[in-house]
Each structure stands twice: as structure tokens, then as C-alpha cells.
Amino acid sequence: MLLRGGDLKLASHFGPASYVLVAVVTIAAFSVSDLYRAVIRFIDQRLLSVTGLALAVAILCAYIVMFAINEERFPRSALTIYWFIVFSYVVASRVGMRNFLRNQNARQRCAAEVVAIYGASEAGARLAQAMRGSDEYRPVCFFDDKHVLSERNVAGLRVFHTDRLAEIVQAMSVRSIVLALPGVSPERLRDIMQRLAQAGVATKILSRLVDLSDDKLTPRETIRELKFEDLLGRPPVPPRVDLFARCVRGKTVLVTGAGGSIGSELCRQIVTVAPSRLHLLDHSEFALYTIRQELVSRFPDIPIEAHLGSVCNAELVERILRDGKVDTIYHAAAYKHVPLVETNIVEGLRNNVVGAQVIASQAARHRVETCVLISSDKAVRPTNIMGASKRIAELIFQAAAARHGAHTTFCMVRFGNVLGSSGSVIPLFQRQIARGGPLTITHPEVSRYFMLIPEAAQLVIQAGAMAKGGDVFVLDMGEPVRIVDLARTMIALHGLTEKNTQNPAGDIEIRYVGLFPGEKLHEELLTDGVVFPSDHPRIMRMKENALHPSVLETFITCLMMACETHERAMIESMVKAIVTEYTPQQVTNAPTPVPVAEAPRLGLIRKFVPFRI
Incomplete structure (x- = not known):
């Protein structure tokens, strides 16, 4: 008043x-x-x-x-x-x-991590407000590429231009920088991450945005370590929901190799689509136990049966299909590590070839609706036994489609390298970085296609839904990635620098060790077959050249007989007879393959396949 x-x-x-x-x-x-x-x-x-x-x-x-x-x-x-x-x-x-x-x-939480925020936008401001109430992080400033924001104040923090990155990081004792850049492209993310690595600071990323109210944004839940998946160079390929459920929902499903990297992710994806029953088959007791325990604890209402044994055991596979009345099979069981298979060719061929033969024949015998083989990009013009064995497995499924396609739909899926899978390069680099290096690379120009484990599993499940019989499905994975670039990215992700002649004081050295036996410089995904579009815009469908089923069966019989001799020259000659594109590379301390006509013990083989010999 x-x-x-x-x-x-x-x-x-x-x-x-x-x-x-x-x-x-x-x-x-x-x-x-x-x-x-x-x-x-x-x-x-x-x-x-x-x-x-x-x-x-x-x-x-x-x-x-x-x-x-x-x-x-x-x-x-x-x-x-x-x-x-x-x-x-x-x-x-x-x-x-x-x-x-x-x-x-x-003032009381001295252990809080001193961080800066990259990106003085709305997301960065909200993150700064949330951090002030956190016991884990203490924000001290912003960095941004926009000159107009330089020296401004956002959410109570000073904004510095990225040109002063190294100076401010050192002056304020910043331990890590959180990227608050929603929708940033992988290319720009790589550039930013390399710049931060040169400043000697670790990189984290804001994984998601939440409610604008600052009491609902919890740094523990929204900030995570930057992963290589964020720098893949392409957005992940989303699945189509209708394709995803067609061969799974309400079906009885068998996954072979269920304890492996791909097999276990397949199981995780399958149980989310409500199958009537899921059968797991793996020869590793621990891997089978681990994935079964995980699935049972997460989805107690879905019946899950674990079968311990080899996919090469025809009686075991027959019993599972007969008693379980299986509708869909995803065949992921295989040896895939190129150097190991190259030095253990007999076991590699038996497991990959006989396993595919058992699955295909038993699936046809018990009239399984859909049977999907997980193959590899190394099956295209193979230079190693692992790739050749996967191509033979493809031929087996193609022959099964030609012979039994009226009752069972057979198809194949080709993968590139799957990030984080067992034996892949990412876990190897992580172990080498933890030891202080060096990172070992076979050749400076070697490149590979990469995909994520969830992408791989989703591709397999969708392929079964799109298959018409004998198809080969390939994911559009963008451009291949040079392994040396991947190595440098991994070093930068850990906030370290490469040690080389230009930077002798760096942290991690990259060392070239030469190509392994049978290793290619560049992998391929497509052969000279005809490529068709599929129901998914990012998945391609191919029709490959195939062998007549009876001819292929005879060849595989001869191949297994050659494996019993354990003579590499004879085995490689038979593999070459089946997969004409196979061009084996010289293996250290291994005999040079000889022409088939000069190899010993081939009288019996000539009796079976005189037209190809």
C-alpha cells in the first residue's frame, strides 16, 4: 500500500x-x-x-x-x-x-571429477545445472566452436572458444570433457574427439536428453564413456518391426552357438519378441550356462532349454528338432578366428562344414519353416580356410534350398566384422592399451567393414522373414574402415596420444607386424552374383552361383576323406575343387599345395569326381 x-x-x-x-x-x-x-x-x-x-x-x-x-x-x-x-x-x-x-x-565433495562441457547449448546448460547437484562431477566451464559465445556466461559458467582448449584444460585442471551435442554426426564427433585427445583430456558423452526440470536429469544415468560405435561413420540400421517378429513370435526357435557373441545377442533379441520356446545349443558349458542364466532371469515366462553338445552331432540335433518341434533355426555355431583355423584346418573344416551339413539336412528332414546360416564377408573370394569353409556352408544351404525349398526356407546372412565380438579387434586393442601398448596391426592399409552386435542379430532375424529360398543377405555397412584409423580412434578414446616419430613423447605406439596367413588387405561383401533390393532399404539380397546338390555332396565326402589324411596340400586341393575362387596364401612352415593330379592318395577321389579333377 x-x-x-x-x-x-x-x-x-x-x-x-x-x-x-x-x-x-x-x-x-x-x-x-x-x-x-x-x-x-x-x-x-x-x-x-x-x-x-x-x-x-x-x-x-x-x-x-x-x-x-x-x-x-x-x-x-x-x-x-x-x-x-x-x-x-x-x-x-x-x-x-x-x-x-x-x-x-x-566444497565438501573434493573427490568430484572436474569436467568441462563441450557445447554451450540448451542441452549443455541443462547438464551443467544437473551436475551442480551431483556428487560425481563439478563443471567449471563450457567450450564451443561459435565465436559469438566466447567469453559469455551460460548457466553460471564461462564459455571459451575451442581454440583455447589446451590452455584452459591445463589452467582449470579439467580431467574430462562431456560432449553435449545431440544429433552430432560421426564425422564431426571424430574430429572433436581427436582434438580433445591432443589436449590430453578424456572424452565422455551425454547419451540422452531428459525433462527440462533440472532435478530429473541425473548425470550418472545420462553421461557415459564415448564408444567406438559413436564414431562408426554411419547411423545404426534400425530393424523393421514387422520383419523382426515374423519368424519368432509364437514360434519355437533354435539358436546354435548360443553362447557366442552373435548367438547370445540373437537370443537376447529373440526373447523380446515372445517366442513360444527357445532352444540353445552350444559346446561350451560355461558360455551356455551364462546365456541361459541371463535369459531365465530376465524372461522367466519364456520356456528356455539349453542343450550341451556339438552342432556336428547329428543325433543330438535330430533329437532337438524332433522333440522340440522347432519352427526356426539360426545357425551361428562356427569357428571364425582366421589365424587359428588356418593352422587347424581339419577341425575348422569339420566344424564349419559338417555343422552346416547337419543343420541343413535335419532342418529339411523335420520340415523346419525357416533356417538361417550366419556367414562371413571372408566367404567372398576366400584366401583362407575359414572363409572357404563358410563359402562351402553357403553352398550347402543353397543346395538344401534347391532340394527341399518346398518345405523349408533356407537363406544366408553375410557379416562384416562385428564390433565387440569375441576375437574381434576392439577387445584386442583395449587389452593392448591397458598394458601400455603397442597396438599391433598387420598392415597400414588393411581395412574392414564393421557392424554392431545388435545390428548383426537384427539382420539375421529379419533375413529369415524376407527369404524366398537360397538368398544371401548383406547389410549396407557404408564404407570400410582402415584398421589403423580405428587404432588411432581407440587411443584417442582413452585420452591418450599416438607415439611416433612426430610425437616421440606420445603414450601408445602403433606397430605393424605383417599380414597373417590367409589374411586379406580389403574384405568384400558382394561377388559377381545378381543383387536385388529386399523389403528393408538397407539390406541387399543376392543370388549366388551354386553347385548341384549331388555334386556338392560328393565333393564334401571327398573333402572329409582328405581331412582324415591331415595333408594340407590334399585338403586345400579339395577345397579349391569346391570353391573355385579360393586362392590360398603361402603359410609359414607349411608344405606348398601341389596340383591335384600329383597329390598322393587321390585314386579314390578321382573315382568320385573325375569330371572336376
Whole structure:
């Protein structure tokens, strides 16, 4: 009233009852809006907004009551002034106390990690506010590429241009930088990450945005380590929901090699689509136990049966298919490590070839609806036994499609390198970095296609739904990645620098050790077969050249006979007879393959296949 009239004369016109009424309705409004129950340290914008609205409604009600009881009208502008004064007090007192409590807490948590935020945008501002209430992180500044934001203040923190990155990181003792850049491209992310690595600081990333209210954004849940998947160079390929469920929902499914990297992810994806029953087959007791325990604990309502044994055991596979009445098979069991298979060619061929033969024949015998083989890009013009064995497995499934396609749909899926799978390069680099290096690479120009484990599993499941019989499905994985670039990315992800002639004080050296026996410089995904579009825009379908089923069966019989001799020359000659594109490379301490006509013990083989010999 004093502000309204300039003196107390206007205030004296009204009795104390009016002022008591305003005080009562104000306290009631605060109580209704839960202001008195709020924890001051976590008070947020939403609660203050609700309090202001409730206060406005209460003052309006007080004015109506006073207008009804007093002959002389109470000045409305005085109540408006009162609303501004009270609301300003509420906001200033609560926010001031909140900041005081948070600052007191910040002084006590000396162990909190000093971080900077890359990206002075809305996401960065929200993240900074959330970090102030966290015991894990203490934000000290922003970095941004925009010159217009340089030296500005965002969410109470100074913004520095990225040109001063190394200087500010050292001056403020920043231990890591969190990237708050929603929707950033992998290419730009790689550039930023390389720049941060040169500044000697670790990199983390804001994984998702949450509600604008700062009490709902928890750094523990939203900040994670930057992964190589973020730098893949292409967005992950999403699955089509209708294709994803077609061969799984309500079906009885068998996954061979269920304990492996791909097999276990296949199982995780399958159980989310509600199969009627899931059968797991693996020869590793520990791997089978691990994936079964995980699935049973997460999906207790889905019947899951674990079978311990080899996929080459025809009696075991027959019993599973007969008793389980299996509708869909995903054949992931195989030896895939190129150097190991190259030095153990007999076991590699038996496992990969005989395993595929058993699955294909038993699937046809028991009229399984869909049977999907997981193959490899190394099956295209193979230079090693592992790749050749996978190509023979493809030929087996093609022959099965030609012979039994009326009852069972057979198809194949070709993978590139799967990030994080057992035996892949990422875990190897991680172990080598943990030991302090060096990172070993076979050749500076070697390159590979890469895909994520979930992408691989989703591709397999969708391929079965799209298959028409004898198809080969390949995921569009963009451009291949040079392994040396991957190595440098891994070094930078750990906040380290490469040690080389230009930077002798670096942390991790990259060392070239030469190509392994049978290793290619560049892998291929497609052969000279005809490529067709599929029902998924990022998945290609191919028709490959195939052998007649009876001819292929004879060849495989001869190949297994050659394996019994353990003579590499004879085995490679038979592999070459089946896979004409196979071009074996010279193996250290191994006999040079000889022409088939000069190899010993081939009289019996000539008897079976005189037309190809």
C-alpha cells in the first residue's frame, strides 16, 4: 500500500482484517502448491511456477472477498504490487538458499571429477545445472566452436572458444570433457574427439536428453564413456518391426552357438519378441550356462532349454528338432578366428562344414519353416580356410534350398566384422592399451567393414522373414574402415596420444607386424552374383552361383576323406575343387599345395569326381 500511495494514508483506510486475510490466503496458496514440503536443495522451476500461479489465484480470491465486505474498493494495483513482492521474495530466498546449500556441498565433495562441457547449448546448460547437484562431477566451464559465445556466461559458467582448449584444460585442471551435442554426426564427433585427445583430456558423452526440470536429469544415468560405435561413420540400421517378429513370435526357435557373441545377442533379441520356446545349443558349458542364466532371469515366462553338445552331432540335433518341434533355426555355431583355423584346418573344416551339413539336412528332414546360416564377408573370394569353409556352408544351404525349398526356407546372412565380438579387434586393442601398448596391426592399409552386435542379430532375424529360398543377405555397412584409423580412434578414446616419430613423447605406439596367413588387405561383401533390393532399404539380397546338390555332396565326402589324411596340400586341393575362387596364401612352415593330379592318395577321389579333377 505504501508503494501504491506513496505514504501510509491509503493503508490506514483499511482495517487489519484485510491484511490478515491477504496473509492467510498467501500461506494457504503456498501450502497448496507444496512449497513448504519442498527440499530446498532440489527446488526447481516447475515448483516455483506453480507457487506463483497459486499465489495469483489466492490474491484474486482475497480481492473478491474484500470487495464483497467493504464499501470502499480495495486498490487492485496494490495487490498486483504485492504479488510481485511476494513472488520475488519466494524465488530469491529459495534459489539463494538452494545455491548456498549446493555450494557448501560442492566444497565438501573434493573427490568430484572436474569436467568441462563441450557445447554451450540448451542441452549443455541443462547438464551443467544437473551436475551442480551431483556428487560425481563439478563443471567449471563450457567450450564451443561459435565465436559469438566466447567469453559469455551460460548457466553460471564461462564459455571459451575451442581454440583455447589446451590452455584452459591445463589452467582449470579439467580431467574430462562431456560432449553435449545431440544429433552430432560421426564425422564431426571424430574430429572433436581427436582434438580433445591432443589436449590430453578424456572424452565422455551425454547419451540422452531428459525433462527440462533440472532435478530429473541425473548425470550418472545420462553421461557415459564415448564408444567406438559413436564414431562408426554411419547411423545404426534400425530393424523393421514387422520383419523382426515374423519368424519368432509364437514360434519355437533354435539358436546354435548360443553362447557366442552373435548367438547370445540373437537370443537376447529373440526373447523380446515372445517366442513360444527357445532352444540353445552350444559346446561350451560355461558360455551356455551364462546365456541361459541371463535369459531365465530376465524372461522367466519364456520356456528356455539349453542343450550341451556339438552342432556336428547329428543325433543330438535330430533329437532337438524332433522333440522340440522347432519352427526356426539360426545357425551361428562356427569357428571364425582366421589365424587359428588356418593352422587347424581339419577341425575348422569339420566344424564349419559338417555343422552346416547337419543343420541343413535335419532342418529339411523335420520340415523346419525357416533356417538361417550366419556367414562371413571372408566367404567372398576366400584366401583362407575359414572363409572357404563358410563359402562351402553357403553352398550347402543353397543346395538344401534347391532340394527341399518346398518345405523349408533356407537363406544366408553375410557379416562384416562385428564390433565387440569375441576375437574381434576392439577387445584386442583395449587389452593392448591397458598394458601400455603397442597396438599391433598387420598392415597400414588393411581395412574392414564393421557392424554392431545388435545390428548383426537384427539382420539375421529379419533375413529369415524376407527369404524366398537360397538368398544371401548383406547389410549396407557404408564404407570400410582402415584398421589403423580405428587404432588411432581407440587411443584417442582413452585420452591418450599416438607415439611416433612426430610425437616421440606420445603414450601408445602403433606397430605393424605383417599380414597373417590367409589374411586379406580389403574384405568384400558382394561377388559377381545378381543383387536385388529386399523389403528393408538397407539390406541387399543376392543370388549366388551354386553347385548341384549331388555334386556338392560328393565333393564334401571327398573333402572329409582328405581331412582324415591331415595333408594340407590334399585338403586345400579339395577345397579349391569346391570353391573355385579360393586362392590360398603361402603359410609359414607349411608344405606348398601341389596340383591335384600329383597329390598322393587321390585314386579314390578321382573315382568320385573325375569330371572336376
